[in-house]
């Protein structure tokens with residue numbers, strides 16, 4: 001399957017100034033410039049304007065500093081980047097980078113295709129999910145990918161086979177590229193069973209994570225222990241960041257409008273008057289408590305954008 005070409009003129013590219021950046025924290029600063037390309041040609045135009053541009057997915061893993069972002073921000077949730085093609089016979093599914101993952105899951109489940117239903121219950125675009133290799137207890141998106149179509153910062157397209165992509169735990173190694181679309185290989189399944197698995201997955205998420213509060217999901221990656229830690233795990237084990245944050249006594253910790261969730265300690269939730277810097281400060285406090293208690297260094301899972309390259313990820 002190849003990406004569909006679109007017929008919209010490249011001249012139609014509009015640049016918004018001082019544009020809000022929508023994130024699931026529902027806080028944070030604005031973009032000096034924001035573009036919504038609808039085609040690969042328009043995306044290449046964006047790169048000519050700013051080769052270091054930042055791609056916004058659904059903002060579900062993103063914290064934007066209150067001072068905003070000076071790089072061009074590109075939202076790919078428009079035009080040809082929202083296309084889905086499902087080939088029922090082969091189980092091959094094409095999805096543009098801007099397609100909402102929950103929409104793709106629902107369409108493939110309704111088509112009787114198995115694979116993506118275990119990724120239900122969290123917000124993402126296909127582009128953001130591929131970059132983060134999003135997933136959880138029931139697998140990761142990379143397990144189902146055949147190919148990713150991505151643009152490099154010089155505007156050249158690359159078709160990357162799954163074997164050429166370094167999918168790992170919340171890692172794809174693709175962060176330098178702009179994901180335009182992905183092809184999935186799914187298997188035939190029974191629609192009623194798939195719907196039931198999807199419902200189980202949603203119920204698990206709802207019971208174990210604060211899904212109705214404002215957050216970016218897990219703040220930190222689950223760490224791999226470099227030394228055995230009594231009561232936590234052996235050297236080489238990947239352990240739950242939530243468990244270790246809880247054991248360090250951080251549940252319920254608050255700074256400004258940011259709180260460590262009592263339901264899942266790896267979720268930091270925000271009030272509407274929170275500042276992005278409250279979240280950063282609280283994350284630093286949690287990191288210090290975990291380091292002091294267990295000698296374990298927590299790495300951010302949440303991506304942070306700011307004007308300062310030192311604090312941007």
Ligand SMILES: Cc1cc2nc3c(=O)[nH]c(=O)nc-3n(C[C@H](O)[C@H](O)[C@H](O)COP(=O)(O)OP(=O)(O)OC[C@H]3O[C@@H](n4cnc5c(N)ncnc54)[C@H](O)[C@@H]3O)c2cc1C
Pocket residue numbers: 024054055056057058059060061062076097121122123124125126127128129130131132133134135136175177178179180210211215216217218303313
């Ligand atoms: C309530 C809640 C629950 C969550 N639960 C989970 C979970 O169970 N498992 C999990 O893995 N995650 C979870 N998350 C986090 C989030 O859903 C995932 O990380 C998701 O993949 C982010 O996708 P996004 O489109 O929102 O990306 P964004 O947050 O918009 O961006 C994340 C990163 O991807 C980059 N990016 C986005 N699109 C592209 C593109 N097309 N090309 C290049 N780079 C791109 C951005 O520049 C940024 O660096 C949860 C979040 C919330 C709010």
